[in-house]
Amino acid sequence: MKRTIKAFLVICCLAICLTLCLTACGNKCEHNYDNDCDAICNDCGETREVGAHDWSSATCTAPKTCSVCGATDGNALGHTPADDDGDCTTAIKCKSCDQIAKSGNQSHAYGTITYTWANGYSSCTATRSCAVDGCDHTETETKTATQDGTIFTADFEGEAFDTQTIDASVKIDGVTVNPWENVDIDGGEAEEETKN
Ligand SMILES: [Zn+2]
Ligand SMILES: [Zn+2]
Ligand SMILES: [Zn+2]
Ligand SMILES: [Zn+2]
Numbered sequence: 001m002k003r004t005i006k007a008f009l010v011i012c013c014l015a016i017c018l019t020l021c022l023t024a025c026g027n028k029c030e031h032n033y034d035n036d037c038d039a040i041c042n043d044c045g046e047t048r049e050v051g052a053h054d055w056s057s058a059t060c061t062a063p064k065t066c067s068v069c070g071a072t073d074g075n076a077l078g079h080t081p082a083d084d085d086g087d088c089t090t091a092i093k094c095k096s097c098d099q100i101a102k103s104g105n106q107s108h109a110y111g112t113i114t115y116t117w118a119n120g121y122s123s124c125t126a127t128r129s130c131a132v133d134g135c136d137h138t139e140t141e142t143k144t145a146t147q148d149g150t151i152f153t154a155d156f157e158g159e160a161f162d163t164q165t166i167d168a169s170v171k172i173d174g175v176t177v178n179p180w181e182n183v184d185i186d187g188g189e190a191e192e193e194t195k196n
Contacts, residue, residue, distance in 0.1 A: 124154035
């Protein structure tokens with residue numbers, strides 16, 4: 001009987017010690033705080049003496065941040081793009097931090113090229129414009145035409161522009177015009193007749 005009581009006491013003792021040891025934040029265990037500025041232990045609720053967060057203002061790329069514990073609050077402000085210069089290949093810098101707020105495109109994205117013959121076919125003008133929204137870049141070349149009989153040819157320097165050839169023998173309302181597309185024709189219905 002005496003032995004049983006002794007065993008019971010030993011077990012009780014062990015249980016109490018074990019409980020003490022396992023209880024979070026017992027003497028040997030470390031407290032669990034969210035960060036260096038957190039005063040209350042997450043496990044045992046014990047409080048400690050800490051300073052308040054030392055917040056630095058939010059910037060374009062970082063939210064409001066504590067210099068002591070690194071905690072953040074809210075979001076980064078984001079860049080404030082400076083005025084667009086109307087050229088999509090130019091990067092736009094940030095008004096506040098001078099970093100690039102919007103990078104420029106590698107190159108312009110040109111739409112359809114238009115070719116416009118001058119009256120009398122003395123020259124032809126090729127024009128292509130960037131189709132990117134907000135980009136007003138336009139490339140233009142006017143080439144003096146060479147003439148071979150009724151055939152006029154404009155051989156552009158620009159690699160993007162194709163050589164244009166037109167047969168001036170085709171007339172509309174008595175005026176020689178290009179029967180093809182992409183050429184400005186001032187009204188009148190097509191009325192083809194062959195020039196002698
Ligand atoms: Zn604790
Ligand atoms: Zn802090
Ligand atoms: Zn910025
Ligand atoms: Zn462009």
